[in-house]
Amino acid sequence: MGRRKKTFDCGHQGYGRYCHRCRQKEEARAREAERRQAWRERLRDDPIELGHLPRRVVEKTRAILEGLRDGRDYTDYHGKRMHYDRTVISIPIGRSYRLICRDDPERGLVPVEALSHEAYNTRYVKGRT
Ligand SMILES: [Zn+2]
Numbered sequence: 794m795g796r797r798k799k800t801f802d803c804g805h806q807g808y809g810r811y812c813h814r815c816r817q818k819e820e821a822r823a824r825e826a827e828r829r830q831a832w833r834e835r836l837r838d839d840p841i842e843l844g845h846l847p848r849r850v851v852e853k854t855r856a857i858l859e860g861l862r863d864g865r866d867y868t869d870y871h872g873k874r875m876h877y878d879r880t881v882i883s884i885p886i887g888r889s890y891r892l893i894c895r896d897d898p899e900r901g902l903v904p905v906e907a908l909s910h911e912a913y914n915t916r917y918v919k920g921r922t
Pocket of ligand 1: 801803804805812813814815816
């Protein structure tokens with residue numbers, strides 16, 4: 794009755810017709826690829842590019858964008874108007890990132906871009922105050 798261990802082509806040992814260790818690894822890899830694909834597809838639906846941001850920053854930004862779309866005020870998110878251009882609004886996304894919006898007279902608040910605090914300083918702050 795004793796089941797005999799065999800060595801598979803991959804070099805692993807085990808019972809059955811195929812290597813369960815390699816099968817599990819394959820399945821995990823497939824799930825991960827699916828997860829990444831779903832993430833990429835979701836990024837295409839965002840009103841601005843978020844793919845360059847860490848995942849948690851993307852989630853936070855989406856929450857803000859959703860809130861703004863639902864009619865919440867940018868000040869609810871501690872956003873402020875830039876002094877050199879009152880139509881530009883900067884909203885902090887945590888400590889290290891900023892969401893830039895433009896206050897359009899016809900369309901209201903229009904998201905422009907989300908960027909790191911460093912990029913933000915270079916593009917929106919330095920030499921402009
Ligand atoms: Zn194997």
